[in-house]
Amino acid sequence: MKRSVMSDGYDSHGFICECLHAPHLSGHNFDGHYTDAVIGAGLIAHRLVHVALDSAKVQWQYQVNALANNLTRHFRLAAGQLRIHVRPLAVAQFQLEAGMSIGHNSMNGYGTLGGFLINKKQERHFIVSNNHVLALNNAATIGDAIHYGNRHIGSLSAFVNLDYSGRANHLDLAVARIDSDENIAISGYRKIRPARVGEFVTKTGATTQQTYGQIISTDYTCKVGYGAGRSAVFTDQLYIKSQTGTNFSEPGDSGSFISARSDGAFVGLLFAGENNSSATFANQAVPVFNQFKKWGFYQ
Amino acid sequence: MGVLSMNISIESAKKELEGKVISIPSVTGIGIVTKGDTSVIEIAISDESGRELVNEFLDEYTYKDHPVDIIIRGLASPLNS
Numbered sequence: 001m002k003r004s005v006m007s008d009g010y011d012s013h014g015f016i017c018e019c020l021h022a023p024h025l026s027g028h029n030f031d032g033h034y035t036d037a038v039i040g041a042g043l044i045a046h047r048l049v050h051v052a053l054d055s056a057k058v059q060w061q062y063q064v065n066a067l068a069n070n071l072t073r074h075f076r077l078a079a080g081q082l083r084i085h086v087r088p089l090a091v092a093q094f095q096l097e098a099g100m101s102i103g104h105n106s107m108n109g110y111g112t113l114g115g116f117l118i119n120k121k122q123e124r125h126f127i128v129s130n131n132h133v134l135a136l137n138n139a140a141t142i143g144d145a146i147h148y149g150n151r152h153i154g155s156l157s158a159f160v161n162l163d164y165s166g167r168a169n170h171l172d173l174a175v176a177r178i179d180s181d182e183n184i185a186i187s188g189y190r191k192i193r194p195a196r197v198g199e200f201v202t203k204t205g206a207t208t209q210q211t212y213g214q215i216i217s218t219d220y221t222c223k224v225g226y227g228a229g230r231s232a233v234f235t236d237q238l239y240i241k242s243q244t245g246t247n248f249s250e251p252g253d254s255g256s257f258i259s260a261r262s263d264g265a266f267v268g269l270l271f272a273g274e275n276n277s278s279a280t281f282a283n284q285a286v287p288v289f290n291q292f293k294k295w296g297f298y299q
Numbered sequence: 300m301g302v303l304s305m306n307i308s309i310e311s312a313k314k315e316l317e318g319k320v321i322s323i324p325s326v327t328g329i330g331i332v333t334k335g336d337t338s339v340i341e342i343a344i345s346d347e348s349g350r351e352l353v354n355e356f357l358d359e360y361t362y363k364d365h366p367v368d369i370i371i372r373g374l375a376s377p378l379n380s
């Protein structure tokens with residue numbers, strides 16, 4: 001026996017299409033009754049026709065009764081073969097996942113949601129990315145809104161200050177607390193270890209998605225320009241080159257977690273690169289982890 | 300002016316050079332990179348204007364067993380869109 005479940009939109013599965021070659025219920029004019037209120041239709045157990053109406057568009061019981069009578073007559077349904085219920089329109093299930101484009105509410109552009117930090121003691125979840133993605137290069141305030149497009153997903157929780165004086169930086173790092181009602185997709189827990197020169201790595205970023213590269217150096221010192229004439233010196237950074245003909249990273253990939261292909265370990269946090277080249281720079285994972293501990297995430 | 304110590308590791312050589320060249324405005328990076336089976340001290344400069352200054356520091360670099368490459372590569376940028 002065919003089974004069907006309620007679905008929004010045009011579900012013409014089974015009984016309706018098979019027996020009567022009827023057009024989709026939604027939008028069909030049944031003598032002017034509120035058919036535009038149909039948000040779902042389908043066949044459930046025992047060939048019972050189930051129709052869902054949008055509660056925002058249905059005000060009176062007589063409207064439901066009239067539609068039921070018309071549907072029964074039009075589709076020649078047997079007595080008791082039709083069920084109508086009224087409910088709100090369903091919404092798409094949204095969930096946060098690594099690789100999505102996110103940013104500070106005031107930022108033009110976006111970076112990448114690198115991964116999640118779970119504070120088991122407080123039962124809270126945090127997004128990990130860069131200072132320049134979540135904290136506006138030190139200009140943000142704790143509590144500022146973090147967005148995915150127009151959707152508010154969390155608030156800035158902590159960041160490592162960028163030093164533009166010429167002293168060495170090691171991290172371009174920030175975390176944001178996720179709103180409690182957001183769904184998050186966690187594929188597993190990763191181990192954290194130092195990267196090794198020569199090992200092959202991968203990342204999933206908001207711009208270039210999944211790319212593959214190789215660690216060229218684990219102690220690279222680079223200057224990074226942060227706009228407005230400012231630059232910061234970073235020491236002991238990972239230098240990664242692409243393994244393919246395309247760049248390992250592009251603008252928008254900031255914040256991506258870099259994983260070792262051999263064991264999936266988290267080895268770096270992507271934050272900078274040279275435009276139009278395959279040179280990508282990343283913070284080492286162990287200092288990132290140590291900063292999490294300083295912030296009290298592992299007490 | 301000074302002379303780098305003899306018999307130092309490539310890591311130590313890189314640290315000593317780093318301390319001298321990183322303050323040069325056109326220097327955008329320094330690190331030890333692998334080229335085939337060889338570890339090379341790479342100094343990145345944004346344009347040719349820094350090469351002469353870098354070479355001055357390299358003239359002081361007496362431990363010749365450590366190869367140094369000077370390449371041109373622009374200033375890195377944070378990768379937000």
